[in-house]
Amino acid sequence: MPKKRSIKPSINLDAYFAGRYYDDRFLQFLRYDSAPAGADYVLTLPDDKLRQFYDVTMQLKRASDRTINAAEQQLRLFNRIAEQETNWIVYPLYVVAHQLLSLALHEAASHELLEQCGRTIHRSFNLCLNDRNPEEHENRRTGCYTFANLEFRLYHALRNRDMMKNLVKVLQSRGDELPPLRDTLAAEHKSHCVTYHYYMGEYYGCHESNFVSSFEHLNTAFLTCPASGNSPCCRQLWHILLLLIPHAMLAHRYYPNWDAIERICTPDVYAALRRYYGPVTACLLNGDVTRYDDHCAQNEVFFLKHGLYVAMGLLRQLVWLKRFHNCWLYGTDRATSVVPLEVFLVGSDQQLNTGAREEQLDALECQLANQISNGNIKGYLSHSKRCIVLSKRDPFPRRCT
Incomplete structure (x- = not known):
């Protein structure tokens, strides 16, 4: 009996650009590691930018040609295409930018190459930020926060405080023009909201020592983060609580509820938080400065690594305050x-x-x-x-x- 010949599914890319929409199949075309087996992608539109973008995307789908430079070129070409498009293209553009950053960080790209990727991603951010389309339902500003998250992640990896500060200043200065976070693309993906508030909290607390603003952002990230499961948000609970606990104590004298934390965290996360902050909260309650100093000395490298050294120094002042208060109260x-x-x-x-x-x-x-x-x-x-x-x-x- 003759073998049936399999017919490759054909996906017409023209329809997406002509109709200004996207679906899962279009996103699979953009992703180098996700495509229907044996699919044929067809592009016949007479546009040089589209043809170049098509060629480099197909090149990326071949594992032997999967390089950071090719992924960066893909985003650069897609930025040029996005200049003439409405907000339908924002999420596909984010998908391309996200896979560039993920590839660069996974491959441990050089400092210079990471900065080059950052400039290309920042171009995507500016395409959204500077969109003057008066029709709100077509304006690309809805994507500003999602691209800001990518830049935050990159600047954090580069430990570039100045670039992070510049980005926050841009978001603040253009705040009146941007839609509220709840009305943007980020709100459609809960993890994006968590990420945005986490990085803003880290910036205000670890770089500006503005613990009130830091607490507001980190607390929002914490309340938005799922309490269970294996989602990226849930895995970020450790990072959120690591900053939220000391910043809450500095901003509002809020002490951690260890029973509640134990219920929502995995045992290893709870144990680590209790290890680093259990002695701190005890000293804040009894004014034991000597024990506090010993604990900070033993974990000095950890607190430095996570940007908490200044916060721990300021908490020390509160331990002294408790000591003075107790001595006055009882002595x-x-x-x-x-x-x-x-x-x-x-x-x-x-x-x-x-x-x-x-x-x-x-x-x-x-x-x-x-x-x-x-x-x-x-x-x-x-x-x-x-x-x-x-x-x-x-x-x-x-x-x-």
């Missing part, structure tokens, strides 16, 4: 406002010799001066009498302790 007659500095020497500090004791008192004065300057303690210092004169009314504001 003095609160009817008097004059408190000798010796009250704040606790434990082994009280066994020091005269010289070391004076050094300790000097250090205490510096710490108290910082607390007064920051508004955490109401009062003033008397160096000659080695005491602090506290306000008779609310010397330790409730918001600070």
